[in-house]
Amino acid sequence: MSGDRLQECFGRCRNENRAALIGYLTAGDPDPATSEKLLCALAEKVDILEIGMPFSDPMADGPSIQAASERALAAGTHMDDVFRLTAAVRKAHPDIGIVFMGYANVVYVMGYEKFAESAKRHGADGVLLVDIPPEESHDLDAALKTEGLHSIRLLAPTSSEERRKLVAANASGFIYYISLTGITGAEIGELDSIRKQVDEIRHLTKLPVCVGFGIKTPEQAASIADFADGVVIGSHFVSQIAEHLSDSCAMIRAVGDAAGTMLEAFRAGSGRRE
Amino acid sequence: MPTDSESIYGFVTSHKPDAGGHFGRFGGRYVAETLMGPLQELEDAFNEAWSDEAFQAERIRLLQQYAGRATPLYHAEHLSEEVGGAQILLKREDLTHTGAHKINNTIGQGLLAHRMGKKRVIAETGAGQHGVATATVAAMFGMQCDVYMGREDMQRQAPNVFRMRLLGANVIPVDSGTATLKDALNDALRDWVASCQDTFYIIGTVAGPHPYPLMVREFHVVIGQEARRQCLKQMGKLPDVAIACVGGGSNAMGLFHPLRDDPVRLVAVEAAGHGLNSGEHAASLGTGKPGILHGNLTYLLEDSDGQIEGTHSISAGLDYPGVGPELAYMHEQGRLELMSATDEEALAAFQQLSLCEGILPALESSHAVAAAIRMAADMRPDEILLVNLSGRGDKDLNTVCEKLGMGGMESLT
Numbered sequence: 001m002s003g004d005r006l007q008e009c010f011g012r013c014r015n016e017n018r019a020a021l022i023g024y025l026t027a028g029d030p031d032p033a034t035s036e037k038l039l040c041a042l043a044e045k046v047d048i049l050e051i052g053m054p055f056s057d058p059m060a061d062g063p064s065i066q067a068a069s070e071r072a073l074a075a076g077t078h079m080d081d082v083f084r085l086t087a088a089v090r091k092a093h094p095d096i097g098i099v100f101m102g103y104a105n106v107v108y109v110m111g112y113e114k115f116a117e118s119a120k121r122h123g124a125d126g127v128l129l130v131d132i133p134p135e136e137s138h139d140l141d142a143a144l145k146t147e148g149l150h151s152i153r154l155l156a157p158t159s160s161e162e163r164r165k166l167v168a169a170n171a172s173g174f175i176y177y178i179s180l181t182g183i184t185g186a187e188i189g190e191l192d193s194i195r196k197q198v199d200e201i202r203h204l205t206k207l208p209v210c211v212g213f214g215i216k217t218p219e220q221a222a223s224i225a226d227f228a229d230g231v232v233i234g235s236h237f238v239s240q241i242a243e244h245l246s247d248s249c250a251m252i253r254a255v256g257d258a259a260g261t262m263l264e265a266f267r268a269g270s271g272r273r274e
Numbered sequence: 275m276p277t278d279s280e281s282i283y284g285f286v287t288s289h290k291p292d293a294g295g296h297f298g299r300f301g302g303r304y305v306a307e308t309l310m311g312p313l314q315e316l317e318d319a320f321n322e323a324w325s326d327e328a329f330q331a332e333r334i335r336l337l338q339q340y341a342g343r344a345t346p347l348y349h350a351e352h353l354s355e356e357v358g359g360a361q362i363l364l365k366r367e368d369l370t371h372t373g374a375h376k377i378n379n380t381i382g383q384g385l386l387a388h389r390m391g392k393k394r395v396i397a398e399t400g401a402g403q404h405g406v407a408t409a410t411v412a413a414m415f416g417m418q419c420d421v422y423m424g425r426e427d428m429q430r431q432a433p434n435v436f437r438m439r440l441l442g443a444n445v446i447p448v449d450s451g452t453a454t455l456k457d458a459l460n461d462a463l464r465d466w467v468a469s470c471q472d473t474f475y476i477i478g479t480v481a482g483p484h485p486y487p488l489m490v491r492e493f494h495v496v497i498g499q500e501a502r503r504q505c506l507k508q509m510g511k512l513p514d515v516a517i518a519c520v521g522g523g524s525n526a527m528g529l530f531h532p533l534r535d536d537p538v539r540l541v542a543v544e545a546a547g548h549g550l551n552s553g554e555h556a557a558s559l560g561t562g563k564p565g566i567l568h569g570n571l572t573y574l575l576e577d578s579d580g581q582i583e584g585t586h587s588i589s590a591g592l593d594y595p596g597v598g599p600e601l602a603y604m605h606e607q608g609r610l611e612l613m614s615a616t617d618e619e620a621l622a623a624f625q626q627l628s629l630c631e632g633i634l635p636a637l638e639s640s641h642a643v644a645a646a647i648r649m650a651a652d653m654r655p656d657e658i659l660l661v662n663l664s665g666r667g668d669k670d671l672n673t674v675c676e677k678l679g680m681g682g683m684e685s686l687t
Contacts, residue, residue: 056581059463060306079579104304104566109580131304135294156308181308182468
């Protein structure tokens with residue numbers, strides 16, 4: 001893929017000898033106008049921004065991101081708004097990676113081709129739909145490929161060797177390794193086991209391997225950044241919104257600060273990386 | 275006994291989905307990667323058990339000795355006469371242990387969980403019948419049991435909450451979303467994503483990711499197998515029409531599957547709530563469109579952005595925005611006829627069956643009875659209309675008495 005922004009992001013991080021910081025927020029949370037400022041504040045700090053498409057039934061998410069979806073939908077966020085917010089972030093941050101994350105139905109109902117075309121046009125680089133495994137993704141992948149969008153795939157502690165090969169063969173952009181057997185925001189698994197799994201996945205693919213789900217503290221993030229190509233932080237940033245619902249200025253500052261603290265922790269740990 | 279059982283309860287699977295669990299374009303396995311491994315393990319275990327004579331013999335033994343099968347096929351002559359048309363026959367699933375067809379499935383999945391060495395089962399429930407049936411087999415097999423139930427449903431089906439607790443189950447209230455069946459399913463899935471290594475998720479309907487729609491259907495086909503045989507024996511011919519209420523569709527698939535290759539009209543009755551034009555109903559086949567929810571592609575009630583819409587039905591068991599993928603497929607193939615019944619029609623049917631036959635039907639089943647009454651009136655007396663009376667109405671007394679102005683349970687003192 002020429003002009004591949006995601007690979008450029010990982011390349012820049014490699015040059016700085018650190019892992020990529022990937023930050024998630026739900027688009028439209030707590031309302032579309034504030035969300036634009038929040039997304040831009042987070043984009044200042046992260047290497048790759050994951051923009052969540054709100055869904056009424058986010059089955060893989062814990063209470064924090066469930067509440068984010070509920071706030072966004074209650075504030076009247078539609079897919080048009082998600083695209084509009086994405087375009088605003090892209091305009092202000094031409095070089096960061098942008099990945100759409102969400103659930104199958106929103107995209108299925110829009111139509112895979114129409115979604116892929118719109119995602120590309122508004123500035124996305126890749127798409128990760130939690131509930132579309134490779135077995136069900138033929139049509140989606142074809143649509144994403146046509147637009148030159150990455151199809152990012154998940155691997156989990158429960159994925160067999162056979163499944164890892166299947167997923168690795170079908171992924172592009174990066175592999176997202178789920179650090180725990182559970183939903184977003186739960187307690188992270190054993191560090192040694194995560195490291196071992198990431199090493200095993202590396203044998204199957206040349207793609208960057210990123211780790212997410214349940215990473216809340218800068219210390220946890222830094223210790224995973226020691227061996228992973230990227231660390232995804234979601235619930236921790238989203239919870240800053242919930243904690244400052246009455247004061248949008250404080251909210252925006254809190255999200256930016258939380259991301260800044262994470263980035264500092266990565267930089268401080270860069271010497272430890274092999 | 276296996277030989278006897280085999281003659282009544284055939285174990286040969288027909289109308290299989292494809293290898294990925296698709297019925298046409300519907301069904302499949304739309305779940306997070308974490309669940310793909312556990313679902314494959316479940317599929318393998320089910321396939322192995324289903325072809326194991328010992329498993330089938332034990333399952334049939336429990337269905338007979340524990341659940342009370344075969345259930346009777348009752349010729350409701352008084353109701354037939356009052357309606358003045360076709361002969362109405364009731365498949366009395368309400369007479370099973372725990373009072374609804376749901377026990378057929380939980381015996382099957384409970385045995386499978388036991389065979390797989392799982393120590394804990396979880397379930398979602400709407401009306402509470404599936405929760406009770408799960409708690410029942412968990413008690414029998416000595417497994418820990420957690421049941422997710424929407425807080426609104428806990429209130430309107432309070433007797434079933436007490437039954438589950440008395441059976442040793444832990445009922446977990448669900449407050450997210452609309453606090454009804456779909457949200458209970460979400461939370462049960464969230465639990466299972468974290469606990470899949472030692473927990474068996476007993477899904478209560480013919481929906482969810484493959485192999486659930488197939489597996490739950492197979493555990494319920496005893497309904498149709500018995501009914502088909504009983505109708506031939508008692509009436510000398512097959513029914514002209516088979517009719518069942520549809521929420522997720524487990525009682526409907528159980529009745530319809532053994533009749534689908536026969537010249538029998540299959541009628542699915544959905545909950546029309548306050549009316550199909552009111553925006554407050556649960557008729558996903560009749561008014562929804564295809565989408566992806568709870569692990570499968572099927573007909574859903576959703577808005578133009580793909581957000582799942584709130585539903586309404588007087589019966590908690592039908593208050594669900596989706597439907598089993600095989601029913602979606604049969605609908606698109608033209609094999610189903612769709613009808614619906616409003617809250618009011620279901621209540622009227624509840625009363626008519628109670629007064630005329632001395633049978634209190636579940637509010638879910640009352641939807642099928644309402645449609646049957648409407649349909650039978652336009653049929654000839656030599657025609658047969660077979661209704662799946664999927665559950666008994668005891669759990670609904672509070673709701674019904676309040677709606678009929680008899681006051682709630684507390685008004686008696």
